[in-house]
Amino acid sequence: MSIELLKAHIASTGMSQKQVGAQLGKSAAVVNQYLQGTYKGDVEGVDKAVAELAQRQQSKSADVSSDFIETPMASRTMQSCMFAHAMCDMQLIIGDAGLGKTMALKEYAARHSNVIMLEVDPTFSSKVLLAEISNALGLTVGRNNNAMMTAVIEKLKGSDRLLIVDEAELLTLNSLEILRRIHDKAGIGIVLAGMPRLRANLRGARGQYKQIYSRIGMVHDLKMRLPKDDIAMFCESALGTSEFNEVLNKVSQGNARRLNKLLRGINRLSVLNKAPVNKDMIDQFADRLID
Incomplete structure (x- = not known):
C-alpha cells in the first residue's frame, strides 16, 4: 500500500529518489530498495513516513494558488520598472513589507530576459554586490572589486538591460555608490526597491548620498496598505x-x-x-x- 503511495508521489511530482529520500529522512538507497520491495530494515517506519508524506502532499494540494495576480498596484510597480528600463533611468519603489513588491518585481524580470534582479541580504558588502552582478552576467574575473567593476560596466554598456535591486535599504553607502557608477558609466536602468526608510537612507543625514539621490528620476510609493x-x-x-x-x-x-x-x-x-x-x-x- 505505502509502496504504491510513494510511486504515485514520485510520478506526480517528478522528484528523484534522492529528493524523495530527503523528504522521508532516508537515503536514496533505502528509497530504491523500498520501492523494489527488497528493503530489509525498518519497513514499518518507512511505511509510516510515506503515509505522512502522502498526507502532507494531499494537504498541500488544497492550498490556494500562489500564481502572480496582476492587481492595479502590481501593474503600477511593473510600470515603474518599464519606465526605468526604457528610459535607462534610476527609479525608486518603496512600500511597507507585505504589499507584494517582490512578486511584482519578479514578474517583470520573468517577462523580460534582459533584466537582472538581485535580492539583498543583510550580509551584502560592496564586494558581494559586485560578485552577484558578475555572476548574473556570466563573468569570471576573480574577486577584485576594481576588476569586477570594470568588467561589469563593459558588459552592460549598450546592453539595454535593467538592474532591479530588492531590499535595497540594506545596502551600504559604498554599494549604493557602485550602483550609481554602473548607472552612469554603463547607461542602464536601475530600480531600487525596499522599505520606506530606503528614501530616507538615500537622502542621507549629512548629504553624503546627494550624488545618488540626484539620479533618481521618479519614486513609486506603495504607501502602507493594499487598495x-x-x-x-x-x-x-x-x-x-x-x-x-x-x-x-x-x-x-x-x-x-x-x-x-x-x-x-x-x-x-x-x-x-x-x-x-x-x-x-x-x-x-x-x-x-x-x-
Missing part, C-alpha cells in the same frame, strides 16, 4: 466569490502577506471540514495571526 480593489482580486481568485471581500480586507489590514496567510488558512479549514468557506472559518483563522 481594496487589489484585495478583492486576491480574494475572488482564491475563493471564487466576492462574498468575503469586506471582512478579509478588514482582517488582513491591507497587507498582502497577511491576506495570503488568511486565504491559505481558511481554504485548508474548508477542505478539512468538507464545507464551503464561511465567516466563522475566517474568524477562527484570523485569531491565530500575529498582529
Whole structure:
C-alpha cells in the first residue's frame, strides 16, 4: 500500500529518489530498495513516513494558488520598472513589507530576459554586490572589486538591460555608490526597491548620498496598505466569490502577506471540514495571526 503511495508521489511530482529520500529522512538507497520491495530494515517506519508524506502532499494540494495576480498596484510597480528600463533611468519603489513588491518585481524580470534582479541580504558588502552582478552576467574575473567593476560596466554598456535591486535599504553607502557608477558609466536602468526608510537612507543625514539621490528620476510609493480593489482580486481568485471581500480586507489590514496567510488558512479549514468557506472559518483563522 505505502509502496504504491510513494510511486504515485514520485510520478506526480517528478522528484528523484534522492529528493524523495530527503523528504522521508532516508537515503536514496533505502528509497530504491523500498520501492523494489527488497528493503530489509525498518519497513514499518518507512511505511509510516510515506503515509505522512502522502498526507502532507494531499494537504498541500488544497492550498490556494500562489500564481502572480496582476492587481492595479502590481501593474503600477511593473510600470515603474518599464519606465526605468526604457528610459535607462534610476527609479525608486518603496512600500511597507507585505504589499507584494517582490512578486511584482519578479514578474517583470520573468517577462523580460534582459533584466537582472538581485535580492539583498543583510550580509551584502560592496564586494558581494559586485560578485552577484558578475555572476548574473556570466563573468569570471576573480574577486577584485576594481576588476569586477570594470568588467561589469563593459558588459552592460549598450546592453539595454535593467538592474532591479530588492531590499535595497540594506545596502551600504559604498554599494549604493557602485550602483550609481554602473548607472552612469554603463547607461542602464536601475530600480531600487525596499522599505520606506530606503528614501530616507538615500537622502542621507549629512548629504553624503546627494550624488545618488540626484539620479533618481521618479519614486513609486506603495504607501502602507493594499487598495481594496487589489484585495478583492486576491480574494475572488482564491475563493471564487466576492462574498468575503469586506471582512478579509478588514482582517488582513491591507497587507498582502497577511491576506495570503488568511486565504491559505481558511481554504485548508474548508477542505478539512468538507464545507464551503464561511465567516466563522475566517474568524477562527484570523485569531491565530500575529498582529
